[in-house]
Every structure is written in C-alpha cells, then in structure tokens.
Amino acid sequence: MMQEYGVKPWVKVFPRKHTDFGEWYRKVLFDADVLDQRFPLKGCNVWKGYGTKIMDNIMNILEDLLDESDHEKTYFPLLIPEDVFSKESKHLKGFEDQVFWVNKAGANELTKKLVVRPTSETAMYQMFPLWVRSHADLPIRVYQTVSVFRYETRSTKPLIRDREIWPFNEAHTLHATPDEAEEQVKIGVEIYRELFRRLALPYLLVRKPTWELFPGAVMCFEFYTMMPDGKLLETGSVNNLGQSFSKVFDITFEKEDGTRDHAYQTCYGQSERLLASVIAIHSDDHGLVLPSSIAPIQAVIVPISYTGDAEKVTDYVATVEKRLQEGGFRVTLDSSAMTPGEKYYHWERKGVPIRVEVGPRETKKKIVTIVRRHTLQKREVPLEDLTSELKEALEEVDNDLLMWAEDQLRASINHITNLSEIQEGRILCAPFCGEERCRDIIEAASVEIIGLSLKENVAPTRCIACDNQATESVYIARTY
Amino acid sequence: MMQEYGVKPWVKVFPRKHTDFGEWYRKVLFDADVLDQRFPLKGCNVWKGYGTKIMDNIMNILEDLLDESDHEKTYFPLLIPEDVFSKESKHLKGFEDQVFWVNKAGANELTKKLVVRPTSETAMYQMFPLWVRSHADLPIRVYQTVSVFRYETRSTKPLIRDREIWPFNEAHTLHATPDEAEEQVKIGVEIYRELFRRLALPYLLVRKPTWELFPGAVMCFEFYTMMPDGKLLETGSVNNLGQSFSKVFDITFEKEDGTRDHAYQTCYGQSERLLASVIAIHSDDHGLVLPSSIAPIQAVIVPISYTGDAEKVTDYVATVEKRLQEGGFRVTLDSSAMTPGEKYYHWERKGVPIRVEVGPRETKKKIVTIVRRHTLQKREVPLEDLTSELKEALEEVDNDLLMWAEDQLRASINHITNLSEIQEGRILCAPFCGEERCRDIIEAASVEIIGLSLKENVAPTRCIACDNQATESVYIARTY
Numbered sequence: 001m002m003q004e005y006g007v008k009p010w011v012k013v014f015p016r017k018h019t020d021f022g023e024w025y026r027k028v029l030f031d032a033d034v035l036d037q038r039f040p041l042k043g044c045n046v047w048k049g050y051g052t053k054i055m056d057n058i059m060n061i062l063e064d065l066l067d068e069s070d071h072e073k074t075y076f077p078l079l080i081p082e083d084v085f086s087k088e089s090k091h092l093k094g095f096e097d098q099v100f101w102v103n104k105a106g107a108n109e110l111t112k113k114l115v116v117r118p119t120s121e122t123a124m125y126q127m128f129p130l131w132v133r134s135h136a137d138l139p140i141r142v143y144q145t146v147s148v149f150r151y152e153t154r155s156t157k158p159l160i161r162d163r164e165i166w167p168f169n170e171a172h173t174l175h176a177t178p179d180e181a182e183e184q185v186k187i188g189v190e191i192y193r194e195l196f197r198r199l200a201l202p203y204l205l206v207r208k209p210t211w212e213l214f215p216g217a218v219m220c221f222e223f224y225t226m227m228p229d230g231k232l233l234e235t236g237s238v239n240n241l242g243q244s245f246s247k248v249f250d251i252t253f254e255k256e257d258g259t260r261d262h263a264y265q266t267c268y269g270q271s272e273r274l275l276a277s278v279i280a281i282h283s284d285d286h287g288l289v290l291p292s293s294i295a296p297i298q299a300v301i302v303p304i305s306y307t308g309d310a311e312k313v314t315d316y317v318a319t320v321e322k323r324l325q326e327g328g329f330r331v332t333l334d335s336s337a338m339t340p341g342e343k344y345y346h347w348e349r350k351g352v353p354i355r356v357e358v359g360p361r362e363t364k365k366k367i368v369t370i371v372r373r374h375t376l377q378k379r380e381v382p383l384e385d386l387t388s389e390l391k392e393a394l395e396e397v398d399n400d401l402l403m404w405a406e407d408q409l410r411a412s413i414n415h416i417t418n419l420s421e422i423q424e425g426r427i428l429c430a431p432f433c434g435e436e437r438c439r440d441i442i443e444a445a446s447v448e449i450i451g452l453s454l455k456e457n458v459a460p461t462r463c464i465a466c467d468n469q470a471t472e473s474v475y476i477a478r479t480y
Numbered sequence: 481m482m483q484e485y486g487v488k489p490w491v492k493v494f495p496r497k498h499t500d501f502g503e504w505y506r507k508v509l510f511d512a513d514v515l516d517q518r519f520p521l522k523g524c525n526v527w528k529g530y531g532t533k534i535m536d537n538i539m540n541i542l543e544d545l546l547d548e549s550d551h552e553k554t555y556f557p558l559l560i561p562e563d564v565f566s567k568e569s570k571h572l573k574g575f576e577d578q579v580f581w582v583n584k585a586g587a588n589e590l591t592k593k594l595v596v597r598p599t600s601e602t603a604m605y606q607m608f609p610l611w612v613r614s615h616a617d618l619p620i621r622v623y624q625t626v627s628v629f630r631y632e633t634r635s636t637k638p639l640i641r642d643r644e645i646w647p648f649n650e651a652h653t654l655h656a657t658p659d660e661a662e663e664q665v666k667i668g669v670e671i672y673r674e675l676f677r678r679l680a681l682p683y684l685l686v687r688k689p690t691w692e693l694f695p696g697a698v699m700c701f702e703f704y705t706m707m708p709d710g711k712l713l714e715t716g717s718v719n720n721l722g723q724s725f726s727k728v729f730d731i732t733f734e735k736e737d738g739t740r741d742h743a744y745q746t747c748y749g750q751s752e753r754l755l756a757s758v759i760a761i762h763s764d765d766h767g768l769v770l771p772s773s774i775a776p777i778q779a780v781i782v783p784i785s786y787t788g789d790a791e792k793v794t795d796y797v798a799t800v801e802k803r804l805q806e807g808g809f810r811v812t813l814d815s816s817a818m819t820p821g822e823k824y825y826h827w828e829r830k831g832v833p834i835r836v837e838v839g840p841r842e843t844k845k846k847i848v849t850i851v852r853r854h855t856l857q858k859r860e861v862p863l864e865d866l867t868s869e870l871k872e873a874l875e876e877v878d879n880d881l882l883m884w885a886e887d888q889l890r891a892s893i894n895h896i897t898n899l900s901e902i903q904e905g906r907i908l909c910a911p912f913c914g915e916e917r918c919r920d921i922i923e924a925a926s927v928e929i930i931g932l933s934l935k936e937n938v939a940p941t942r943c944i945a946c947d948n949q950a951t952e953s954v955y956i957a958r959t960y
Contacts, residue, residue: 038610039557039603040564041594046607049552049622056553072529073536077519077644078558078627079580079596084520097586100559102596104581105631114521116559116582116596123519127526130518142529147558151585164557 016285021229025280026158032288032350034279035158043156043163050350051275053296058274059145059167061198061293065191071141071171076123078146079114085122088248094215095119098150116149121216121267124172125249132263134254135176139184143171159276160233160480170269174246176253181240181264188238188268189221195270200291200402201225201277202409204232204427206451206475211436218242222451224479225277226409230425231478232450233280235273241265281405282374288351289374291401292394299324299370299390300352301333302343304359316363320356320386327387329394348373353397354390374400413475419464422447427477429453431461431470438465442476449474496765501709505760506638512768512830514759515638523636523643530830531755533776538754539625539647541678541773545671551621551651556603558626559594565602568728574695575599578630596629601696601747604652605729612743614734615656619664623651639756640713640960650749654726656733661720661744668718668748669701675750680771680882681705681757682889684712684907686931686955691916698722702931704959705757706889710905711958712930715757718748761885762854768831769854771881772874778810779850779870780832784820784839796843800836800866807867809874828853833877834870854880893955899944902927907957909933911941911950918945922956929954 015023029035034051047055063073079102086092095118102114117123124142131137147166156162171188175181189205196203208220219240224232246252246262255261282289292298301321305313317333324331332352334343340357347355357369357378366383370390374397381389413427422428422445432438432449439449442465453473463470495503509515514531527535543553559582566572575598582594597603604622611617627646636642651668655661669685676683688700699720704712726732726742734740762769772778781801785793797813804811812832814823820837827835837849837858846863850870854877861869893907902908902925912918912929919929922945933953943950 036607036610039607041557041559041561044557044559046557047555049554052553052555073532074529075527075532075646077521077524077526079521079524079629079644081521099586100582100594101584102580103583106577106579106633108631114580127516127519130516149559151588153586164559166555 017228017283021227021280022157024285028279028283028287028349029158034275034288037158041163043152043161045158045162045164045166047166050296054290054294055167055272055275057294057296058199058278059169062169062191062195062270062274063143063145065194066143066169066171069141069187069191071143071173073144074142075144075146076120076127078117080117080123082113082115084126085115087122087126088216088245091121091215091245095150098152100149100151117146118148118150119168119269120144120146120148120170121172121245122249125245125251125265128174128246128251128263129249132174132251132253135256138174138176138253138263139180140174141171141184142173143169145169157480159272159279162272165271168269168271170267172265172267174251174263174265176255176261176263178242178264181242181266184266185219185221185238185240185268188266192223192236192238192268192270195274196223197402198291198293199274199278200293200398200405201235201274201281202402202406203235204409204413204450204475205454207454208237208451209439209449209474211439212451214239216241216244218244224450224477225273225281226412226427227280227480230412230427231480232427233273233277233480234450235277236268236270238268239266241267281408282401283351284374286376287349289401290351290353291398292353293398295351295353296330297332297347297350297352298330298394299332299354299356300343300347301331301356301358302340302347303333303335304340304357306360309360309363313358313360313363316366317358320358320368320383323383323386324356324390327390329387329390354393356390372397417461417464419445422476424478427475429473429475430464432472432474433463433466433468434471435463435466438463441465446478447476448479450477450479451475497708497763501707501760502637504765508759508763508767508829509638514755514768517638521643523632523641525638525642525644525646527646530776534770534774535647535752535755537774537776538679538758539649542649542671542675542750542754543623543625545674546623546649546651549621549667549671551623551653553624554622555624555626556600556607558597560597560603562593562595564606565595567602567606568696568725571601571695571725575630578632580629580631597626598628598630599648599749600624600626600628600650601652601725602729605725605731605745608654608726608731608743609729612654612731612733615736618654618656618733618743619660620654621651621664622653623649625649637960639752639759642752645751648749648751650747652745652747654731654743654745656735656741656743658722658744661722661746664746665699665701665718665720665748668746672703672716672718672748672750675754676703677882678771678773679754679758680773680878680885681715681754681761682882682886683715684889684893684930684955685934687934688717688931689919689929689954691919692931694719696721696724698724701934704930704957705753705761706892706907707757707760707960710892710907711960712907713753713757713760713960714930715753716748716750719746721745721747761888762881763831764854766856767829769881770831770833771878772833773878775831775833776810777812777827777830777832778874779804779812779834779836780823780827781811781813781836781838782820782823782827783813783815784837786840789840789843793838793840793843796846797838800838800848800863803863803866804836804870807870809867809870834873836870852877897941897944899925902956904958907955909953909955910944912952912954913943913946913948914951915943915946915948918943921945926958927956928959930957930959931955 033048036046100116148168204224217239223236243262251263355371513528516526580596628648684704697719701718703716723742835851
C-alpha cells in the first residue's frame with residue numbers, strides 16, 4: 001500500500017476539501033477509522049473504534065456539563081406505543097412521514113403498532129404526570145444519550161443526515177413558572193456555548209422564525225456551524241415548549257397557593273452532528289484534525305532509530321513516554337514495524353494533535369522534536385520542558401483551531417440591504433419585516449431564512465423584500 | 481408521606497425478601513429510584529436518575545476491563561435487513577419467534593423488512609469480510625454497549641426478563657487459529673470473573689450442555705447467580721463460535737503460508753441482569769444495599785443540629801464534608817428539610833453504604849459516627865482518622881457482601897447421587913452420562929440441567945438417571 005505514495009502522498013490522492021467537500025469528507029471519515037459506511041442499510045453507519053472514542057469524548061463533555069448543572073441522566077424506552085406517540089397532534093404530524101413502525105413481533109401482528117423513537121418527548125412526557133404532583137417536585141431536569149431514527153427519503157450523508165442518529169443527547173425539563181422555563185432556556189444555551197467552545201467550534205446562534213418551530217415548541221434557539229462549502233449545518237437547538245405538551249399529557253401540579261397549573265417545559269438536543277462539524281471545519285487535505293479536548297491520542301511518539309543507535313534511542317524513548325504518561329497526557333508510542341514516514345502519514349490522517357519524534361539526534365541532545373498536526377510546524381524542545389511545552393502546544397492547537405474557524409465564519413457573513421445582493425455560498429444578514437409573503441420572496445432564490453438575529457437593535461432600515469419598515473435582522477443561507 | 485411510619489417503618493410496610501421475593505424486588509427497585517415500571521409497554525422500563533448512575537458504574541467497570549484487554553468499543557446499527565439476519569439459519573431459527581419487525585417507514589411499506597436487533601452477530605459479521613484480508617488483520621476484538629430487543633411472551637420481570645434489554649454489552653472477536661479462539665474464551669471468562677468480584681457477586685460457572693448452545697456456538701461457558709428464592713439467573717455467557725459464522729458470512733483470510741482459512745470467532749455478553757443480581761442478592765428488607773464500587777453515593781453526611789448548636793455543627797459538618805471530598809469519596813451532604821430520622825430512612829432505601837452522622841456530640845468531641853448500611857452497626861471515628869476509616873469501612877462492606885453471598889451460594893449446593901434426592905429450591909450437583917434420554921428423565925422433575933461442572937475429575941460414579949457410567953458432573957436447578 002505505502003510504496004505507491006511519495007513524500008507528501010496525500011496531496012496526490014486526497015480529494016481537496018475546498019473543491020470537493022463531499023468526497024473529501026467521506027474519505028476523511030473512512031481513512032481515519034471514524035465510520036464504515038458500507039452497512040447494507042442506507043443512513044445507518046458502523047462506528048469504528050477510533051471514531052467511537054472521539055464521539056464518546058464529545059458526549060462526555062456534554063454529559064459532564066449537564067450533570068454539573070443539575071440534570072439527571074436517565075433512559076427511556078426506544079419503542080413508543082402508537083396512541084402515546086399520536087397524543088400531541090402537531091408533534092405527530094411533524095414526524096409521521098419519517099418514523100419507522102414496528103408492526104410485527106415474532107409471528108404476531110401487533111394490534112397496537114409501535115414507533116421507533118424519532119425523539120423522546122412523548123415517551124417521557126406521558127411518564128411525567130406520575131412524577132409531578134406539587135411545586136415541590138419541580139424543577140425536573142433529565143437527559144438521555146441514545147439513538148433516534150428518522151426515515152430520511154432525501155440522500156443521506158454520514159453524521160449529517162442519517163436514518164439512525166447515534167448518539168443523540170436530549171435534555172427535557174419541567175418548571176413551575178414560565179419565567180423559570182425561560183431561565184432554563186438560557187441555561188441550555190449557555191451549556192451549548194461552553195460545549196462549542198471546548199470543541200473549538202464557532203457557531204451562529206439564531207432564534208428560529210415561528211414558521212420553522214419544532215412541532216409543539218413556542219420558542220426556539222438554534223446553533224448553526226458553517227461547512228466548508230458555505231452551507232450551514234443545524235447543530236443543536238434549545239426549545240421553550242411552554243405548556244403545549246403539558247396540557248396534552250396532563251402534567252399538572254399544585255402551586256404554593258393551592259391552585260393547580262400545567263408545568264412549563266423546555267427541551268434541548270445535540271447529536272453526532274457535533275462531530276460532523278468538528279471534522280468538516282478543522283480537518284484538512286492531509287486528513288483529520290482534532291482539538292486536544294476530544295483527541296483519543298493527544299501525542300504520538302515516533303521513534304527513529306538506526307543500527308548502532310537502536311538501544312540508546314529505545315531507552316530514551318521510554319523516558320519520554322514515561323514523562324508524558326506521568327504528565328497526564330493521552331499518549332501512544334508507535335513501535336510498529338512501519339517506517340517513520342509511514343507512521344507520520346498514519347497518525348496525521350487520524351488527527352493526533354502532536355507528534356513527538358525521537359531519533360539519535362534527539363537522544364544525544366536530550367531533546368525531542370514536536371510537530372503540530374494543524375500547522376505541520378516542527379520545534380525542538382528540551383526534555384526537561386517536555387510536559388509544560390506539550391501542555392502549551394495542545395492549548396495552542398485548540399486556540400488556533402477556534403480562531404481560524406471564527407475568522408472564516410466571520411468573513412463569510414455579508415450584511416445586505418437589497419434582494420439583488422443575495423448570492424449563494426455566503427451567509428447573509430438582512431433587514432426583514434416578518435411577513436410570510438416576504439419570506440417566500442426571499443426563499444424563492446433557493447436560500448433559506450435560518451433565523452432571527454439575537455442582536456436587539458435593528459437599525460431603522462427597510463425589509464429587503466417589500467421595502468416596508470424592518471422589524472428584525474434575519475440570517476439567510478443555504479443549509480444541509 | 482413520612483408521618484405514617486414509625487421508628488423502623490420499613491419493617492411494617494416492606495414486603496419480606498425471603499417470603500415474598502417478587503413483590504420485595506419490585507418495591508426495592510421502585511423505592512430506590514432505580515426503575516419506573518409504569519411505561520405503557522410490557523417489559524420496557526424507564527430508568528430513573530439513581531438507577532442509571534448505578535448501571536453506568538457497572539458498565540464502566542466492564543468497559544474498562546475490556547479496554548484494558550485490547551477490546552475496542554464500537555457501535556453497529558440497530559436495524560438489520562432481513563436477508564442479513566436470516567443468513568445463518570440456526571441463528572435465525574433461535575431468534576425468529578422473538579424479534580420485533582419493522583415493516584413500514586413513514587407511509588411506505590418496506591420491501592425489505594428490518595429486524596430490531598435481538599443481538600448483533602449478523603450486523604457485525606457481515607461487515608467483517610471487509611475488515612479481514614490477511615492474518616495481519618487478526619485478531620480483532622470489538623464490543624458495544626447497546627439495547628437489544630426480545631419479544632418475550634412469558635411474563636416479564638424488570639432487569640431479569642425484559643423486552644428492551646438495556647444495557648447489553650456484547651464483545652465479538654476474530655482469530656487466525658482455533659487455539660487463539662480458545663485462549664480468548666478463557667480471557668473472556670477471566671474478565672467476567674473479575675467483574676463479578678468487583679460487584680461482590682458470587683457465581684456458578686458451568687459449561688453449557690450441547691443441546692443448550694446459543695444458536696451457532698460450538699462451546700459455551702455460562703455464569704449463574706442465585707436469587708433469594710433459590711432459582712438461578714443466567715448472568716453472562718462466553719461462546720466459542722468456531723467457524724460456524726465465518727463460513728456463512730465468508731470471513732476468510734490469507735495465512736502466513738499463503739493458504740486461506742475461515743476466521744475463528746468468539747463472543748461474550750453481559751446485561752442489566754448484573755444489576756438484578758446485585759440488588760436481589762445484597763439488598764434487604766430495609767431496601768437497597770450496594771457495594772461501594774458501584775454506589776453513586778458512597779457516604780452521606782446527615783447533620784443533626786439543635787437550636788443553640790446549629791452554627792457550630794454546620795461549621796464542623798463543612799470540615800467533615802471537605803475531608804471526604806478531598807479523600808476522593810463520592811460523598812453527599814443531605815442538608816434538606818427532612819428530619820434526621822427521615823434522612824436515615826431515605827438513604828437506607830437507596831443503599832448508600834455509609835452514613836456519617838454529625839451532631840452536637842460529634843462536633844464537641846471532634847468525631848463522627850459512621851453507620852454501615854449492610855449491618856446497620858454504628859461506630860465512632862475520630863476526625864483525624866476519618867478518611868482511612870472510611871476507606872476501610874467501604875472495603876469491609878464489599879468483603880462482607882461477597883463473603884455472605886458466597887456462603888449462601890455454597891450452602892445451597894447439594895451433591896446427590898440418586899434421582900429421588902432432587903428437590904426444589906436447591907442447586908444440585910449430580911453425576912450424569914451425557915445422554916439426552918437421561919436429561920429428559922431428570923428434567924421431568926421440573927428442574928433444568930443448567931450445565932456441566934468445570935471440575936475435571938469426575939469421581940467414578942453412575943449417572944443418576946440410567947445408572948450407567950457417569951462422564952460428567954452436572955448442575956441441576958430451577959432457573960429464571
């Protein structure tokens with residue numbers, strides 16, 4: 001396999017990220033052992049060991065943030081009886097075209113069909129009346145990390161549009177007052193902001209327009225990341241559900257004054273799209289690039305030894321490895337039979353943030369050569385400074401990745417004031433009057449109003465579609 | 481709720497473990513917030529926060545053991561196309577009465593039906609030919625922790641016989657030689673032995689008789705735990721699959737000598753039954769009892785303060801809490817509005833191994849009173865010895881639980897030499913000739929031959945059914 005490549009083999013064989021995003025993306029996922037997409041069912045992926053570790057690291061960050069803010073991890077069943085699922089009619093309508101149905105078990109036709117969960121509102125909310133009696137039972141904050149299933153008829157794209165979405169993290173909360181629910185929505189948004197920061201992911205945060213709300217929701221904030229082709233990817237949303245579900249599922253409680261009210265609910269979710277965003281945004285034409293927070297291996301040691309020096313180098317490599325392990329890094333020593341060049345290539349494709357080269361020269365000078373994956377820059381570091389330098393290097397990786405990606409996102413946003421300025425491949429921010437008629441005019445240009453800007457002061461300008469007074473700034477883009 | 485109970489309220493209201501195991505078991509699970517069994521679909525449970533934490537702790541121990549012995553965590557899809565699932569005819573036959581079928585998606589009848597996985601052999605093994613080319617690709621060791629689904633028509637029992645089994649941990653390995661596969665089976669057995677030790681669970685380990693083998697397996701070891709009613713619960717199995725699946729799925733590789741062979745496979749699994757065993761074996765008429773290894777809270781601090789002393793006690797409680805946190809214990813301070821007695825009752829039901837009582841007397845004497853959940857014994861401990869004493873106390877809990885349960889299991893096994901000695905409610909060990917005819921005679925007494933003893937030397941005795949020369953010792957019992 002290896003001999004067909006030259007010194008920088010990938011340049012010849014790797015599809016280029018910015019000219020062929022789709023092909024590049026699939027190749028990065030496959031070559032780095034993230035996914036195997038050859039499972040014989042469309043939109044259902046096999047997660048390989050390396051990909052599973054990265055995704056687990058991401059979900060562990062999210063679960064820790066939820067645990068720290070008083071959410072309890074739970075687990076609700078996958079199969080939902082039809083009558084439970086169809087209780088909230090708008091919710092049913094929003095999902096009925098895309099759910100998988102279990103009709104048969106063993107040799108029996110089931111009299112009551114079962115839905116394979118596309119999301120867990122109904123499974124959870126029919127339990128809540130059993131848990132909520134009085135205001136003292138509130139708030140309740142639960143979450144689960146599971147698979148959800150959507151029968152996509154459009155073409156699927158791994159981690160972006162799948163039929164089995166794994167993992168899917170959904171949080172659901174219940175409160176005694178609308179203010180508390182609103183406060184919880186803010187907390188949900190803050191949790192996701194922090195999550196994105198730790199993944200070195202910049203995002204566009206918008207309020208969803210009314211016509212785009214999740215079935216049953218009364219208010220929704222949405223996070224978008226920008227793919228290399230300029231299209232936006234919805235990566236997480238935070239919903240204020242008001243009392244729409246609690247009225248349907250009869251989730252009531254006794255207030256302190258003895259009267260009864262329906263609970264106020266919120267829900268928010270994240271998915272495998274977090275990894276899609278990390279990979280699409282940070283990786284390059286050499287393969288995967290990962291922030292140190294989620295890299296399964298933060299540093300790989302590659303020994304370079306020649307006859308004569310072998311023993312000395314091996315001893316020194318052991319010293320280096322021990323230092324790094326004691327320093328608390330996730331470190332691997334590659335003592336395989338591959339040549340150093342092959343090893344470089346192998347670990348670059350897998351996005352290990354730092355390569356530590358140790359050869360006869362390093363051994364003699366009591367140094368190591370560290371190479372940053374994201375810049376491919378080399379630097380010599382004295383052994384005594386190894387752990388502090390490595391710590392710094394990993395922080396630098398994460399900072400660089402976030403900064404570069406932020407610059408890219410910022411540079412892609414254009415403020416426009418006229419319909420004729422709409423152009424593909426860019427994110428546009430425009431004044432808008434809020435009328436659905438004007439939405440249709442804008443969206444006729446095969447772009448989408450993805451949401452309303454959160455900035456409170458809209459300059460006194462005119463709607464780009466009708467020229468009436470604008471009430472909002474909206475973001476316009478193409479999306480996945 | 482609380483005022484209806486007296487000093488030892490549970491004695492009045494709790495069903496007794498040894499006279500009414502079924503009712504007692506359900507009540508322990510419910511009262512300790514492990515499960516809510518009111519989900520409107522038989523055999524599908526809602527896992528509450530506390531139960532999820534315990535189960536996560538158990539699965540983390542198992543996953544760590546698998547990771548340490550070179551298994552890679554992966555994830556394979558839930559839905560399996562019918563033609564893949566039915567490829568191994570014995571496997572299909574073993575499961576076809578109990579699988580859930582997806583026939584419809586959105587409004588479309590599916591032309592190819594999908595099976596909701598009852599186990600993942602077929603989903604995984606149809607991928608392996610893509611991963612295995614040469615001996616250098618072997619061994620492969622993967623595992624996943626997922627839900628599996630079995631359409632049980634018998635009555636269900638939470639964590640023991642469910643329709644959604646969550647979590648289910650299944651490991652699957654591939655090897656170049658039968659010897660390596662046999663070696664791997666031993667490793668699988670050792671991993672489970674260590675797991676059981678950490679859960680303070682004694683077990684009976686047997687080799688499964690041929691007629692009881694998992695569909696497709698050629699050799700199987702099985703772990704059984706003993707429930708309080710004397711029945712055995714199968715809790716984990718380790719299978720040598722030989723080449724039966726690799727021949728069906730065409731998993732071949734090139735050997736070092738250039739010839740080709742089919743891979744040799746093993747698989748082994750564990751499930752929620754681990755928690756069923758922990759709870760059923762260790763808990764008592766006061767509620768849950770947990771070994772410290774999996775207790776979400778290892779010690780709960782209960783402050784006991786009276787007017788006048790309140791401030792001093794509060795300060796001292798903070799000191800105690802800080803010490804325990806710094807000692808690395810999972811500790812909780814219960815500063816709720818409940819009375820100390822109510823708190824005792826609450827945390828006893830939840831099986832917190834150690835209660836730390838801190839009142840005016842403790843504050844004055846710079847001591848704490850620690851109470852072991854499993855014995856309810858009290859002991860005073862000087863503040864300066866707190867962390868070492870607590871560490872010791874937790875070890876004592878785990879050792880006691882294991883020892884007590886081992887004694888119970890040992891005392892329940894009777895060695896018999898005659899059919900007339902068969903009796904319910906005990907585990908019997910008897911000489912056996914291996915003939916199916918004799919099996920039928922034995923099992924006519926509504927007991928089951930659960931497996932063959934692993935002890936190599938069978939005394940020269942006669943089969944209890946036919947009086948011919950015995951070749952094996954078999955264990956006979958009733959099972960769940």
